[in-house]
Amino acid sequence: MQSLLNLLAAIALLVWGTHIVRTGVLRVFGENLRQVLSRSFGNRFRAMLAGMGVTTVVQSGTATCLIVASFVGKGLVTTTAALAVMLGADVGSSLMAVVFSFDLSWLSPLLIFVGVVMFTGRQASAAGRIGRVLIGLGLITLALHLIVEATRPLTASPAVRALLVALPNEILLDIVVGAALTVVSYSSLAIVLLTATLAETGLLTTPVALGLVLGANVGSGLLALVATGKASPEVRRLPLGNLLFKLIGVLVAIPFMGQVHVLLQDHFDTVHQQVVTFHLAFNLALAVLFIGFTAPVARLVNRLLPSVDPSASNTRPRHLDPMAIATPSLAISCAAREALHQADIVETMLRGMLPVIRNNDLQLAEQLRQMDDTVDDLYAAIKFYLTQVSQEALSEREGRRWADIMSFTINMEQVGDTIERVLQDVEDKKVRKNRSFSDAGMAEIVHLHEVLLTNLRLAMSVFLGGHVRDAQRLLEEKARFRDLEHEYAASHLARLRGNTAQSIETSSLHIDLISDLKRINSLICSIAYPILESHGALSKTRIRSSQLADLVDEP
Template identity: 40%
Template sequence: MELLINIAGGVALLLWGVRMVRTGVTRAFGSGIRRGVSAATRNRFSSFFTGLGVTTILQSSTATALIVGSFGGRRMIAVPAGLALMLGADVGSTIVVQVLAFDVSWMSPVFLFIGVTAFLSSENSRRRAIARFFIGLGLMLLAIKMVMLASVPLREGPTVSLLLAPLQSEPLLAILFAALLTWIAHSSLTVVVLIMTMVSLGVMEIHLAIAMVLGANIGSAITPVAMNWGSDPAARRVPVGNLLMRATGVILTFGFIPWIVPYFADFSVDSAHLIANVHTGFNLVVAIIFLPFVGWVARLVVRILPDRAGPDDVLAPKHLEEESLDTPSVALSAAARETLRMGDTVEYMLSRTMDVLRNGTLDQIKEIEREDDIVDSLHEAVKIYLTKLSRQELDPAESRRVVEILTFTTNLEHIGDIIDKNLLELAAKKLKDGSVFSKDGLEELEALHSDVLANLKLALSIFMTGDARLARRLMEQKVHIRELEQKYSEAHYNRIRDGKTESLNSSSLHLDVLRDLKRINSHITSVAYPILESTGQIAESRLRDE
């Protein structure tokens, strides 16, 4: 029992080390990696080598597949280029296996010392991410040493032989078992390293090990397919195509397992290195076979996964990618883009509001009301996304940006509610009662509405740029809007005093519209507060000192 616990602990530590390496790289260089992937579409060869390079750094073909899948979902990368990139990614994922086939466990304390020292001595998010990368490497090497030491007693006992006997006689079952294990672990690297360890200790027979390596290659291709299962068909095409190519490669290789061993034994240092060479060789052969035919495979997966009929779901977020959460800078950019989309919807609602107040119809009112459903849905999506992001380790600037985005989306949602629950109800009431604004009153409402709409556009620009000069201008507009509201209210009362019939009949309606537009502007100007506070241009309180 103690033996199994030690092995399980070593495997768990290896999985955690792999994750730390991946998250360290994505946090430090995630934006550059994604830009490189999106730019690598000139031809299949540039795509192949980009995939190889990116995955050698990330050490996760699954992570690369998710990035490529997200680009495919937004039509930012063609399916043939994505497939070529994944062929390179599959080869890249074998590079570290080649290194780990040699005894480099002595490097573990070195990497751990470098990583921990760098992590504790810096508050810079990129440096800490690079430190995380070194800690992950150290943990991986330490975990492999743990598994090897814990597995030594297995050579003397019959337990493992009894457990592996069914797999030994049924190589197809061994492939399926390794595929399942890899899918559960979400890491072919971990499974292949475990297989190498068992082979080097003489616990696992070499032919069985090769069958399980083939299974691990299928399992690593299943993971991104499963994780993208509910996505748009365009986002699933590259992962599905990669799975088809790997599965075909396994089928073609399966019958040649007995002939593989003597061929690779000629240039392998030991049995562990032989398994690493088989793993790399398999992915190289698959790449050589399928690289000329990625166009044909692309047409096949497009036929298997055609575009969905009907319009896109307007309530669904378009930029919030789960795989970006490991890279806070990318995730924050995605949340900001979704917030801008939300802002554009609110701007459309506000711009149409004056039309329906002037002479709108019930159909127009209902159309604008439906837009508020989009605002509410996007607000909820951004809030959940940023809540997940906040569980990550963020530096102070990233934490502040999370709060800024959440605050701004909340204010946009409030503006949508004011338009939906107040202004549109006032428009419906005006239509039902047949009320008419006076000529002067309508001009005043249009002038105030125009200024508030201009301020909303300015606020969206400030949200993205953080420009202190524009933020100050927006705050000055808050005073201007308040003065206009007071001025127009007094002018309305003067018209009532003069006995103007239209003003008497529409008095409550007119004043409510003025009040709601001022409330909307208050929510708009909130985006300026954190910027002006950070630059010392605004006091914490308006109260005078006693």
């Protein structure tokens, strides 16, 4: 019983070590890995090499699949190029299995010691995150050593040996078991290494081990498919195509497993080498055989998963990919894109506000007020999505971007609420009472509305690019709008003194309207504050100290 418990603990440590390495590498190099992949999509062979290199670092073909699938979903890369990346990613994962097949027990204490020193010394820095990766690598090598030690008492047990002899040598059953173990452990690398170790100690026969390796490959394809189950059809195309490659490869390999077993025994002395070499050879064969069929398979999955009309899902989040949460740089990018989607809806509301004021269009007013519910829902979705991103995993720059996105979405939600209130006031005080603004008053409202739209577009540019010069322009526009509000308020009072009938009837609404437009403009322009503050271009107070001193000294 103690030996079995030790074995289970060692297996858990192996899975946990691969998880630490995968997440640690993505946190340190996530954005750079995305750039490497994005620059390699022009040529399928270069894309395959990029996938191999990135997965060798990440040690997870599933993680690479999720990153590239998000590119496909956003239209940044074709399914054809993405499938080529995944063929290389599977080769990269199998290469890491070969590396870990060597006796690295001497390296484990060194990796853990150096990793802990780096991590505890500077947890929030890049060095601390690299230390976390080293700890994971040390745990993997330690776990493999512990598995060997834990299986020795089990192999000496007569009951265990009798059970293993009684197991049926069914390749399909082995494949199913291997796939299930991979899905449960969330790591095909861990299952392949575990299988090789158990086979080396005699707990598994070589044919059973090879069947489990085939199952592990199928399981890795299922993992990505399950992880993208709730994503858009565009995102799910890559995992489906990759799984088709694996299934076809397994079906082709099954009839030749007897010959493969004999060939491996002739060329490799140990069972451990035979298992990991078979894993590598299988994925190399898939890459060579299917690199020329990425385009036909891409067309097939495009037909199986057709795109959904974007207009039909305008009210739902488009870019909040749950798979990206484990990769902070990718999650921040997804949230930023969704925030711009929210701003687009706010802009539509703002554009529609003027026709309602000018034409007394009740139907349009109702449609625009309903759009505020969409803005609120998107705000809630973005906020919840961002709270799921680990703050410890964010770099200093990503942390600032996280705060910028949160501030931006809050402002957009408040702008939407203000527009809704304006529309309700217009409907109650103007449309239903059949009143109208004077020509001069309407011209002022039109001008303020045009300035608002211009400032909103500038604010979206500031949010997207983070340029200090544009942020300064936005604050200048805030001051200009304030001056316009004062000017037009004075003009309205002058018309009241002139006893203009239309101005008297709509006086309250007119004053409230330009005040609300100013509030909307203030919310829009406040997007510049985080940008300027992060660059040290914002003073603590706008009150000049010299003038304040003069005011205090006055009696």
